[in-house]
Amino acid sequence: MGRFGGLMKGGAKASADGQSEVRSWMGVFTGLAHVTSPPSEAALIGALEGRPYSCIGQSHSYNGIQVIPGITALHLGKAAFKDAHYDPVSKTATCGPSVSVRELKELLRAHGRRMLNSGNYMAQTVIGALMGGTHGYGEQAVMAQAVTSLTFLDGRGQKVTLNRGDPDFPYAALSFGMIGPIFSVTLRTAPLESFQSDAWVTRLSKKAALARGAIAVTAAIVPYSDPADPLIMLHTLRPVRAGKGPRQARAPLLTLKGLIEALLRRLWAFDRMVPAARYWLQRAADRIDPRSHRRLITAPDDLDYLYDPEPLLKSQRAPDLLTGFFSTTFTAYNLAFFVPLDATEAVVRFIMEEARRLRPLGFVLKSLISVRECADASDLPFAGNFGGPAAAIDLFADVRDYAWLERLQRAVSSAFPGVRPHWGKSALVEDFAAVLGAQHLAAMRALHLRHYPPGTLMPHPAVRRLFGL
Numbered sequence: 001m002g003r004f005g006g007l008m009k010g011g012a013k014a015s016a017d018g019q020s021e022v023r024s025w026m027g028v029f030t031g032l033a034h035v036t037s038p039p040s041e042a043a044l045i046g047a048l049e050g051r052p053y054s055c056i057g058q059s060h061s062y063n064g065i066q067v068i069p070g071i072t073a074l075h076l077g078k079a080a081f082k083d084a085h086y087d088p089v090s091k092t093a094t095c096g097p098s099v100s101v102r103e104l105k106e107l108l109r110a111h112g113r114r115m116l117n118s119g120n121y122m123a124q125t126v127i128g129a130l131m132g133g134t135h136g137y138g139e140q141a142v143m144a145q146a147v148t149s150l151t152f153l154d155g156r157g158q159k160v161t162l163n164r165g166d167p168d169f170p171y172a173a174l175s176f177g178m179i180g181p182i183f184s185v186t187l188r189t190a191p192l193e194s195f196q197s198d199a200w201v202t203r204l205s206k207k208a209a210l211a212r213g214a215i216a217v218t219a220a221i222v223p224y225s226d227p228a229d230p231l232i233m234l235h236t237l238r239p240v241r242a243g244k245g246p247r248q249a250r251a252p253l254l255t256l257k258g259l260i261e262a263l264l265r266r267l268w269a270f271d272r273m274v275p276a277a278r279y280w281l282q283r284a285a286d287r288i289d290p291r292s293h294r295r296l297i298t299a300p301d302d303l304d305y306l307y308d309p310e311p312l313l314k315s316q317r318a319p320d321l322l323t324g325f326f327s328t329t330f331t332a333y334n335l336a337f338f339v340p341l342d343a344t345e346a347v348v349r350f351i352m353e354e355a356r357r358l359r360p361l362g363f364v365l366k367s368l369i370s371v372r373e374c375a376d377a378s379d380l381p382f383a384g385n386f387g388g389p390a391a392a393i394d395l396f397a398d399v400r401d402y403a404w405l406e407r408l409q410r411a412v413s414s415a416f417p418g419v420r421p422h423w424g425k426s427a428l429v430e431d432f433a434a435v436l437g438a439q440h441l442a443a444m445r446a447l448h449l450r451h452y453p454p455g456t457l458m459p460h461p462a463v464r465r466l467f468g469l
């Protein structure tokens with residue numbers, strides 16, 4: 001949960017009639033359900049009886065996929081299934097449904113290992129993150145790509161284990177509530193490693209040259225800068241090479257350029273304080289055209305090196321009021337989708353133009369358009385990068401404006417082929433059926449129906465619609 005308490009951001013709150021309120025992150029979606037956190041395997045199996053049920057991890061999905069009113073909500077993120085261990089022979093980690101991403105990373109660190117990839121927040125359950133299609137960037141960006149085996153309970157409470165190679169495995173490994181409860185997963189891991197982390201404030205036209213040779217690339221686009229050549233913050237990771245130490249090239253803080261650079265790095269904070277000035281601040285930054293470059297070598301044991309290359313976790317360094325009160329994590333609604341990697345720049349420009357058109361109606365995109373490149377293809381049919389490398393595009397808005405983001409999603413998926421959903425952040429609309437493919441929809445539907453007769457596991461209504469359930 002967020003540091004200001006789970007109820008404000010997501011989670012469950014007790015109510016009078018035995019049901020509790022389940023909330024999505026940012027509280028845009030809410031509903032009453034019979035929430036239970038079983039203390040043992042026997043209690044979990046017992047809880048499957050009586051009425052339809054679904055699973056909740058840490059309720060960090062923005063789009064309400066974890067909010068299904070009226071049923072038994074198995075709140076596994078709050079339950080006691082904390083088993084986690086590392087096997088040095090297979091170099092895999094196995095964990096239960098109550099283990100968080102941070103807990104698994106800490107366990108692996110003690111063995112000199114790390115997760116292959118991860119999202120930018122570590123409080124989610126590992127299994128919830130896998131099932132929502134959570135990704136980082138670079139190679140094997142979608143976390144579920146690392147799964148080698150999983151065990152779930154079917155509608156009769158019987159354990160079913162699937163391994164990579166089983167025909168059903170690719171569907172169950174990223175199944176957003178269609179299979180569950182998933183009781184254990186086994187994941188491949190990698191050795192702890194340092195990386196050369198470079199961050200630039202630059203222009204989109206310079207990105208290809210600066211990112212050449214990088215193993216992981218992410219960019220944050222300033223949405224109201226010049227669409228012909230947007231202002232961006234680019235971040236790359238490379239293997240550490242001899243002679244490439246830390247360096248910093250920034251304008252001095254007490255110059256206009258220096259001030260704008262500092263503002264850009266804290267854009268998410270300033271646009272919260274002065275939303276009316278959001279647009280003009282970005283236009284001014286565009287005119288001043290700041291440039292900077294900073295290189296760090298990440299610490300091998302740093303758990304969040306992908307998002308915060310400085311040593312330790314952000315929360316372990318000096319407290320930063322701006323981060324706590326204003327960061328998009330705690331203030332913005334976030335909607336995301338995947339586009340084919342080679343369409344990224346066209347999609348970004350399209351979103352910038354659409355956002356400009358919506359401005360007279362009072363809508364201003366918050367912060368930055370985030371682009372995380374998933375460098376390779378996944379073999380999981382419901383991954384964002386199934387079929388080819390993809391870019392995950394993240395859009396942010398003030399919470400009251402979340403529905404404008406759904407409109408932008410629909411505009412992008414009407415204008416560009418191959419737009420795929422993020423199961424925890426997209427509006428899950430039927431537009432996605434074509435890109436997901438009739439064959440894969442049918443296979444997932446058949447797998448669900450084989451294990452879950454009516455009255456047992458109940459996916460979210462939007463998912464049910466998509467799969468004709």
Ligand SMILES: Cc1cc2nc3c(=O)[nH]c(=O)nc-3n(C[C@H](O)[C@H](O)[C@H](O)COP(=O)(O)OP(=O)(O)OC[C@H]3O[C@@H](n4cnc5c(N)ncnc54)[C@H](O)[C@@H]3O)c2cc1C
Pocket residue numbers: 025054055056057058059060061062065066076077097118119120121124125126127128129130131132133134135136176177179180181182183329422423424425
């Ligand atoms: C601050 C923040 C930052 C984020 N950053 C990123 C990011 O960098 N990249 C990214 O891709 N996403 C990101 N997300 C989205 C998030 O990773 C996903 O929505 C993730 O699925 C949430 O995990 P959870 O444990 O909270 O699961 P929930 O939201 O509770 O559930 C998600 C889905 O998993 C299912 N599920 C959960 N547990 C089980 C189980 N044991 N068995 C079967 N099904 C289960 C649920 O039924 C539901 O369908 C972020 C979200 C937040 C709030």
